[in-house]
Amino acid sequence: MALASKTLLSLRHPLSDASAQVEILENKLNLMPFAERFKETGEEELVATGIEIFQVNVGKLCNQACKHCHVDAGPDRREIMSQETMRLCLDALAKTAIPKVDITGGAPEMNPNFRWFVKEVKALGRHVMTRSNLTILLANGFEDLPEFFAEHQVEVISSLPHYSPSLTDKQRGEDVFSRSIEAIKRLNALGYGKEGSGLIFNLVHNPVGAFLPPNQSALEKDYKRELSKRYEIAFNRLYAITNLPVGRFLEYLLASGNYEAYMTKLVSQFNPVAAKGVMCRNTISIGWDGYLYDCDFNQMLELKVGYGAPTHIKDFDWEKLNRRKIVTRQHCYGCAAGAGSSCGGAIA
Amino acid sequence: MDTYYNPSDLAKFAEVGEGNKELMNKFFSWYNAVFAEGALSEREKALIALAVAHAVQCPYCIDAYTQESLSKGATLEQMTEAIHVAAAIRGGASLVHGVQMKNVYQKLSM
Numbered sequence: 001m002a003l004a005s006k007t008l009l010s011l012r013h014p015l016s017d018a019s020a021q022v023e024i025l026e027n028k029l030n031l032m033p034f035a036e037r038f039k040e041t042g043e044e045e046l047v048a049t050g051i052e053i054f055q056v057n058v059g060k061l062c063n064q065a066c067k068h069c070h071v072d073a074g075p076d077r078r079e080i081m082s083q084e085t086m087r088l089c090l091d092a093l094a095k096t097a098i099p100k101v102d103i104t105g106g107a108p109e110m111n112p113n114f115r116w117f118v119k120e121v122k123a124l125g126r127h128v129m130t131r132s133n134l135t136i137l138l139a140n141g142f143e144d145l146p147e148f149f150a151e152h153q154v155e156v157i158s159s160l161p162h163y164s165p166s167l168t169d170k171q172r173g174e175d176v177f178s179r180s181i182e183a184i185k186r187l188n189a190l191g192y193g194k195e196g197s198g199l200i201f202n203l204v205h206n207p208v209g210a211f212l213p214p215n216q217s218a219l220e221k222d223y224k225r226e227l228s229k230r231y232e233i234a235f236n237r238l239y240a241i242t243n244l245p246v247g248r249f250l251e252y253l254l255a256s257g258n259y260e261a262y263m264t265k266l267v268s269q270f271n272p273v274a275a276k277g278v279m280c281r282n283t284i285s286i287g288w289d290g291y292l293y294d295c296d297f298n299q300m301l302e303l304k305v306g307y308g309a310p311t312h313i314k315d316f317d318w319e320k321l322n323r324r325k326i327v328t329r330q331h332c333y334g335c336a337a338g339a340g341s342s343c344g345g346a347i348a
Numbered sequence: 349m350d351t352y353y354n355p356s357d358l359a360k361f362a363e364v365g366e367g368n369k370e371l372m373n374k375f376f377s378w379y380n381a382v383f384a385e386g387a388l389s390e391r392e393k394a395l396i397a398l399a400v401a402h403a404v405q406c407p408y409c410i411d412a413y414t415q416e417s418l419s420k421g422a423t424l425e426q427m428t429e430a431i432h433v434a435a436a437i438r439g440g441a442s443l444v445h446g447v448q449m450k451n452v453y454q455k456l457s458m
Contacts, residue, residue, distance in 0.1 A: 164423055207418070214421030218389065222421065264359075 007065055007074035008251060015251050016072065018302040025245065025301075025330040029260060031267050034332040041272040046326040048294075051318070052282040054126075055102040055343070056081070056089055057296060058111040059288045063136055066159075066172045068206060070247035070300050073106040080106070081288040083113045085313065089286055090120050092316035102283075102343065104131040104296060109142055122152050129155040134183040135176055146183075150190045155200040157239070157343075158184075163226040167208045184233045193234040202237045204345075210258035212269065212338050213240035216346040239345030242266075244334035246297050266333040274340025277347040280326050286313055294326045296343070297334075303327045358408045391420035398427055399434035 008016040015021055038046050059080030062073035093101065101121045108114055108130055121128050130149070137145050149156055158180070161168050165177040172180075184193075184201075191197030203223065207213050220238035227233050243249045245263065253259040284305075285293040290313040293299035304311045309324040340347030365372025383393050394416040401409030417427050 162423075164425075167423070209418065211415055211418040214419055215390065218391070219421050 007076055008072045008248060010074065010076045013251065015247075015254075018300065021246060021250055022301050022303070022329060024250070024254070024259075029263055029330075031263060031330060031333075034328045034330055034336075037267075037270055037333075038275055038328070038336075040270070041276045043276070046275075046278070046281070046328060048322060048324050048326060049281045050322045051096070051098050051284050053100045053102050053279070053284075053343075054089075054093055054096075054098045055104060055283050055285045055296060056086075056117075057104050057106070057285065057287055057299060058086075058108045058114060058117070059106045061110045062106040062133065063110065063139060064107070064133055064173055064176065066248070067252060068171055068243050068249040070244055070249060070297055071106060072247045072300070077106065079288045080111045081113075081290075083116070085288070085290045086113055086117045086120075088290055088313045088316075090117075090124065092313055092318075093121070093126065094124055095316070096318045098126070098318075100127045100129060102129045102131070104343075107133050107136045109136050109145055115148060118148075118152055118154060127155065128152065129157055131157050131159075133172075134158045134160075134180040137183040137186065138179055146186045146190055146192070149187075150192070150199055153198065155202070156187060156192060157202045157204060159204045159206065160184075160223075161204075161206045161208050163223055163230070171206065171208045181231050181233065184235070185231075188233055193236055201235050202239060203235045205238055205240045206243055210253060210256065210262045212242055212265065213341070213346075216240040216339065237345070239343075240339070240341075241343070241345060242334050242337060242341035244297050244331050244341075246300050246331050263330070263333070266337040269337040270333060271336055271338060271340060271348055273348040274338070275336035277340060277342075278332070278335045279342035279344065279347075280335075283343075284321055290314065292316070292321070294324075295335075297331055298327055298329075301329065301331070303329065353407045355411060358411060361408075389420075391417070391422055394420045395422055395426060395430040399430040402431045403434040403438055 035045065057071075060071055060073045060077035061075070061080050062077065063075060065074035103114070103118070105111070109132065111117075118128055118130070132145075136142050159172065160180055161171045168177040168180070169175065187193065187201055190199065192199040193201035205213060205219055205223070213219070216238060219240055223235070223238050227235070245253055245259070253262050280294040280298075283295060285296050285299050287293060287299050292305045292309070292311055292313060293303065294305055304327075305321070305324055306327045307325040309320050310317050335341050335347075362372070383390065383397075388396075394413055397409065398413040398417050401413050414427065
């Protein structure tokens with residue numbers, strides 16, 4: 001079984017350099033800067049409203065290499081968070097009342113200190129969400145993860161771009177759909193995705209191509225009906241997430257000749273209501289090396305928090321970060337287009 | 349002008365209203381109401397539009413409603429079935445006129 005294709009880094013692609021991506025986003029097209037457009041919300045600038053989600057990217061290592069991955073994650077990536085940096089995250093978290101910790105990657109489970117970190121976060125009394133690609137739950141040495149998740153009441157959020165096997169495999173790799181279904185059955189058997197179990201299992205839809213996601217609630221009904229009918233599997237919520245022009249999705253847009261039309265669509269569908277509710281306002285994103293970002297997309301573009309806010313977890317200052325001004329570039333249009341998009345799905 | 353149809357012209361649709369803004373505004377107001385969720389879902393309406401776009405063979409509409417169908421969550425299988433419906437009605441509409449041919453034939457034949 002070959003799940004992985006190639007990362008931009010392994011191909012020595014020019015876009016493996018984050019600054020090359022920023023250069024394209026800022027200068028390839030003559031679009032109104034997002035920061036200017038944001039003023040249509042009635043607010044002068046995009047400022048955080050208080051951190052509720054502490055999102056930790058524990059590394060770029062992954063057993064898959066999905067075509068749309070903004071992280072450019074894959075089996076060849078070696079950047080993973082050390083236990084020392086995790087301790088700094090825990091120290092920072094302990095000094096706050098931030099209720100939710102969102103652990104992402106890569107495949108976060110492949111970080112050798114993942115389970116230790118989850119237990120330590122739970123010991124601080126915080127809710128833990130983890131973004132699992134599902135296929136990792138079937139890999140050697142990881143098969144007991146569903147039980148681990150259940151034991152620690154970890155909320156599991158997983159990508160399944162479509163209930164059609166061919167569409168999912170197109171984006172995520174050969175056999176990913178069938179293996180994802182097998183993993184979901186294991187989670188369901190423990191109560192995940194079942195009403196009343198207290199074990200939350202949410203799915204993520206990303207469009208398989210250069211278009212925006214459909215209405216989230218309508219699509220959730222389709223997913224529930226089709227996945228129940230075809231595979232007898234269940235889940236709680238569906239998050240419809242827009243692909244942002246970052247990482248391998250940016251490379252796809254450029255290589256397929258869709259970049260200009262896609263960016264134009266994002267700009268033309270700018271929605272002030274969605275823009276006001278973007279997730280960077282209540283999130284702080286921590287990179288594998290401890291640097292701080294406004295979101296995971298900014299992290300992959302290496303755009304650290306700015307405007308005087310502390311940039312590393314060792315200098316974490318909750319009060320300053322709670323009211324920081326957000327660093328924006330043209331990719332931000334992706335979170336504000338149509339119904340909006342966040343790690344928790346549609347906004348408006 | 350190299351060709352009558354240029355993809356970038358689709359974005360200029362609203363400019364057609366320059367000669368009479370009032371009529372164009374009325375058109376878009378009605379148009380947007382037509383495609384809003386109602387007794388039919390937005391996706392069903394997008395698929396109907398895609399089928400009609402093929403029947404009237406409008407390249408602008410085919411481009412726009414392929415994108416719209418995808419954005420409403422339609423699959424390639426659903427979109428293909430929709431254009432088969434258009435093709436079947438077009439083909440059937442030709443074929444059913446065979447009754448007229450038959451009528452004339454019967455009148456003229458011994």
